[in-house]
Structures are given as structure tokens and as C-alpha cells.
Amino acid sequence: MKCINKRLITLVTALLSIASLTACGSSSYAIPYSTESVYTSISSDMLDTFASDLCVVGSDITDSNISMSKNSCAGLFDLNNRETLYALNVNEQVDPASLTKIMTALVALKYGSLDQILTATKAVNINESGAQLIGLKEGDTMTLDQALHILLIYSANDAGMLIADNVGGSVDEFVNLMNEEAKEIGATKCHFANPHGLTQEDHYVTAYDMYLIFNAAMQYDVFQEIINMSGYTTVYTRKDGSSVEVDVKSTNGYLRGDRQAPSSITVIGGKTGTTNAAGHCLILLAKDSSGNPYIAVIMRAEDGDTLYSEMTALLYKITQS
Template sequence: MKITNRQKMQIKRSVSVLCSCMMLFLLTGCGQSRYDMAYTVNSDVSSLRLVNIEEKNLNAEPFASDLCVVSSDISIPGIDTSKADGAGLFDVNGRNTLYAKNVYEKLYPASLTKIMTALVALKYGSMDTTLTASANVRNLESGAQTCGLKEGDQMTLDQALHVLLINSANDAAIMIAEGIAGSVEAFADMMNQEALEVGATNSHFVNPHGLSDNDHYTTVYDMYLITNAAIQYDRFNEIIHMKEYQTVYYDKSGNAKDLSVNSTNYYLQGNADAPSGITVLGGKTGTTNAAGHCLVLVSRDTSGNPYISVIMRAESREDLYDEMSSLLSGINK
């Protein structure tokens, strides 16, 4: 019987969970106490969870010693995210969740997906690798954001990542996926494996750009985990901080083509203001009809401490930035 890609991913997840269970048991130093792992890839809470069966303690809690964790909604007086389906504010260095609303609800990520695309590319790709666009870069739904790539066009992975993260170009996402993995499907498998490795177990990806698909989803908390992994790469931090980008790439005949793109982030554009004392370093926007308006930001306070904030499925762009600014004000409270 032929094993499908999805079945292969399920096997990989099962093996990864088993290894995690064995390692966690060895590291806890629990003597003869018996612990059982109440965890599946379909669990409501991302990361690993322990339940002490012998003591009948059935309250499962997230297990992530070096990460922000949360098991229920957390509010801050004066913070309003009523026009978004999910929101979270995470103190990266303090490993503390400051605000949480529906952080484990599965939602469509739209172009927030491209943070995972960049993470996989940074981990497995080489920035000076030359990528060549296939005909698939034109095979996108009507109205999708693109940078105008055509079959045979060439640019480096570094150039493609700039266009991907700054301007949210969906054709660049296709070029990156095919250049690294050979196909969109194979790259999606890499994305799902990487999600598993960072603990984002309530996510599933089927493409590198985030255009709508019923089987393509994530959560607010998983976007924190994915972004937290991405900011470990200096190149990611440099790119998301850029307001604009100019470069030159080449068509299939070797002719030079100029490209200039601007950030889709209103904070970087100067069209939205962060609260006093908060500096927005950058982030990623995402918008589709199914996903609504989404935004992940990396910010810092006056002491230089970093924070990751997430808003998903806001009703409008205006609501998205109003509620994100409200959320960021929680850093100083």
C-alpha cells in the first residue's frame, strides 16, 4: 500500500512525540513516579503536556521551560481586542505571557505563513543560492500580491526573502519553496516538520504563501513559537525592519530587471503609531477574505527587551492596527 505524504507526516509526528516523551521522562528525575503524556498532534494546547495519573492530577499544563506558556485567556485592564478572533502578547526574555485571547483557536494565517517559509529557508537554504522561477509563480489566485516574477527569472534566495517578508510577494514564496525543496508539496512537508520541532503542533501548512486552503491553519500561540524561532536568525531581524527594498534580478535571457518594493507594515510606513516607549522592530502582515486581517510584530521596550505580539482575524485593517496598538500598550502596564 502506498503511503501518502500526509501519512508520512503523521508517522514523523508520532515518532517525534515518542522521542520527546522518552527524553522528558529521563530529564525530570522523577524516581519511581509514573507520568503519562496527555499529548497528541490534535491537542488543544501546543507543546508537550504532562498528567500525573497516580495522583489523579488531570489538569494538563503546557510544558516549555524556555518559552512563554499559557493555558487560559489572560486579560489586561484597558486592552481591547474585541474585534479580533485571537490575540497574544509575549515577553520573549521574561518568558511570560502578558495577554492571551483564544491563543489555541485554529485560524487561517494568510501571509503570516511567510514567517514559517522564511524560517525553513534560513535553516536549510544558502543566501547566495540562485533561484529560478518556474511557470508556477504565475499560478496564483486572482488579486494575489506578487512582485511580477515570470518563468525563467532568477534572483538569489537572499533577494527572494527580502521580497517575501517586506512586500509579501506570493510568487517569491513559490520560487523559494521550489528552489529549496523541489516542489511546493515537499516544502510544505518541511514546514510541517519545522512546526513540530518548535512545538507548533496546532498548525498545518499546505503552501508557502498562505493563500486560503481549508487544511492550512495555525494559532496565535503557534505564531509566537514560529516567530520566536525566526528571530534567532539575524537576517530575519534585519529584513523585517526594512521599510523598503531595491534590487536587480535577471530574466531568462540575462537582462537586468529593477525591483523596488515597500513594506506592508503600517508601523514601518508611518501610518500607525506604537504606544510611547515601544519601538516596533518589524513583523509580518497577512490578509485574505477567510483569514481577515492579521499581524505579527516584534517590538522592544525602553530597556531593549523584546516582545512578540499577534493579532489574528481582525475585522478590518483599521481595527487591526487599533487593537495592535492597544495590545502593545500592555507592555508598560
């Protein structure tokens, strides 16, 4: 399914008016859109006329050659040709787990500065069993740049709280910014309740909205640089002035070398997410042998092996497009 091209448009109907939508990849839209309330009301001819640089999809676009469990939510988006190559359950609202941290990074990059000093409060105290943590304590300090690396590479939940509390002024206010930003970029079927993705009521997203959020985050060079890193080493400061060294490895199996993409595909980077409620999730930026970029996302896979086998199959479709 082709993508639609964002122009200054006005559709005068009793229920619909869209205007002043900006070009693909920009970090904001004057008026958010909804695949449910807008695109399903517009004919394919109108979509071609009132187009944007974003891929859209209103129904499943599957391929019998791709083995994908019915429970998974999956999408493959050709960024240059603005075309959805594969879609399964992409508009179904599901738990995002740590894919949430992409929105956290996007909001932090928009409203914070990389050299901003963050100071940990009690907000970093996360007691959930099995939660990925870097071990922050009240009074610890590091820069936003350091925290973003730890957040996106290692997926530390306490780093997410550190960022939210400092950039937003409070965690609650930062979460409000996350939801405002989601609407601004057109991700209208999601809602965030925290900045890390641990299971919480009223915290959900769709695979399509994750594509929109990831696409928006990629407009920041530092985001692309961080998600491409297989590891990260830094030093932050305790309240008493002592130093703490951090040496973390990526949670992304392709970057760690544990998993292999198709030979003609290069995985630039992405974000993983896993909770009992969300299952196993992964979103990637990948390029073909000509350097053309694609976003691939899989959510709610039943286990890690299934996640990577399905993602590899999805990436293989790039070689056939």
C-alpha cells in the same frame, strides 16, 4: 502566566513522556510538545519544575483596559521574563494568510543558503485575483537572499513559490518541510498546505503557534534584519538576460510610518497578512524603553483599522508591565 523552562525531563505516565527539550529560542526540540496534550495534563507546580524558556498559555489572559473584539486572536509575550501578558483565543485554529511566510522563511534559512541562485518555474504562476505578486516569470533568477527580502517586506506570493520550489526541490516537498519544522519547534496545532498563505483547505495555525514560529525565525540574524526594513530595492534577471529592478515598500504600517506605536515602544519589525478568509493579521517584535523584547500577535481582525488599533492597545500594555 509564566513560561516554562525546558530541561531534560521525563514524566512517566500512561500517556505522556517528554525528554531532552532544548533551551528557549533554539530552532529545534528533540520531542515536540502540545499545549493541549501536555500542559493541560500537568499541574502548575510541575510546570514551574519542568520549565522552559518559552511562554505557554492554556486559557485566556485578558485585560479590561484593552479593547479587543471577541473574534480576534491575540497574544503578547514577554521574552525576557518568559511570561504571557495577554492571551485571547490563542489556541484557536485560524487561517494565517501571509503570516505563513514566516514559516517559509524559517525553513528556507534552515535548508537553503543566502547566495543560492533560484530559478523560477511554472510554480510562480499565481492567477488568484488580488494576490500580491512581484511579477516573476518562468526562467527568472535571483538569489535566496533577494527572494527572502521580497517575501517578507512586500509579501509577494510568487516569491514564496520561487523559494519553495528551489529550496525544497518541489513545492510539495517544501510544504512537507514546513510541517515537519512546525512539529519540531513545538507548533503542534497548525498545518500548512502552501508556502504563501493564500486560502487553501487544510491550511491553518494558531496565534500561539505563530509566536513559536516567529520566535524560532528570530534566531536568524538575517530574518531580524529583513523584518526591520521599511523598503527594499534590488535587481534580478529575466530568462533572456535582461534586468528587472524591484523597489518595494513594507506592508507593515508601523514601519511605513502610517501607524504610531506607544511613545516608549519601538516596533522592530514583523509580518502582515490579509485574506478574506483570514481577516487582518499582524505579528511584531517590539522593544520597550529598556530594550526588552516582546512578541505581539493579532489574527482575524475585521479590518485594517481594527487590527492596528488593537495592536497599539496590546503594545501599550508593555508599558504597564
